[in-house]
Amino acid sequence: MTAPSLARDIMKTELVTLSADMDLHDAAMLLVRNKISGAPVVSDDGKLGGVLTEKDLMTALIDAAYDRLPSTKVSSYMSSEPFTISEQLDLLSIAQIFQTHHYRRLLVVRDDELLGLVSRRDVLKSVIRLIEPAQDKTSAMLYLSALRDENEEPPIG
Numbered sequence: 277m278t279a280p281s282l283a284r285d286i287m288k289t290e291l292v293t294l295s296a297d298m299d300l301h302d303a304a305m306l307l308v309r310n311k312i313s314g315a316p317v318v319s320d321d322g323k324l325g326g327v328l329t330e331k332d333l334m335t336a337l338i339d340a341a342y343d344r345l346p347s348t349k350v351s352s353y354m355s356s357e358p359f360t361i362s363e364q365l366d367l368l369s370i371a372q373i374f375q376t377h378h379y380r381r382l383l384v385v386r387d388d389e390l391l392g393l394v395s396r397r398d399v400l401k402s403v404i405r406l407i408e409p410a411q412d413k414t415s416a417m418l419y420l421s422a423l424r425d426e427n428e429e430p431p432i433g
Contacts, residue, residue, distance in 0.1 A: 283370060284363035286402045287384045287392030293318045296325050296351035303350050304333050316383055316390055317354045324383060324390045326354035360385045361394070367406075371399050 292310045294303050294317045307315060307330065314329035332353045360383045361370065370382065374396050384392045 281367045281402050281406075282363065283361055283365045283382075283384050283394055284391070286367065286370075286398045287363070287394045288398065289392040291316060291390070291393055293390070294328055294350050294354075295319075296349065296354065298350045300333065300336050300348045300350060300353065303328055307333070313380055316358070316393065317350055318390050322390055323388050324358070324360070324385055326351075326356040327358040327381075327383065328354040329380075358383055362386070363391055367399065367402055370394055371403070374399060 292306060292312060292315045294306065294315050296317050296319070303315075307313070307328075314327055314332075316324060317326040317328055319325055328350050332355065336353045359373075359377070359379060361373070363384050363386060373379065373382065380396060382394045383390060384394060
């Protein structure tokens with residue numbers, strides 16, 4: 277069995293991204309058209325500014341139902357301080373973050389520059405690839421569990 281993957285090994289690098297001044301309707305259409313539940317918001321120079329999710333768009337919809345929208349720009353509804361990870365974070369730490377938090381995706385950054393994104397599905401695919409060659413799947417899963425102390429907090433980048 278190979279060593280557990282790092283974020284840089286499993287992250288997607290071809291991402292649908294949004295700009296902060298993009299219209300919310302256009303952003304929503306982009307998410308729907310690409311069948312994704314959220315996208316990073318980046319500046320022209322690739323710096324991460326935030327993330328806009330379906331939940332953020334639901335907030336905008338509710339705001340519009342009760343009052344007029346204060347703005348129709350992505351910047352008004354995006355999460356401006358998204359949870360990020362380092363490209364060096366290991367697979368099991370990433371899985372633990374997903375298990376203990378509500379995140380669907382983790383943005384991979386270096387010096388505030390967006391490098392990629394790791395989704396829960398990316399983690400599952402990687403685990404399947406790690407244990408697939410093993411004849412005894414139970415032993416392979418036990419091997420994975422031995423790599424981390426269950427009481428240890430995952431390192432966050």
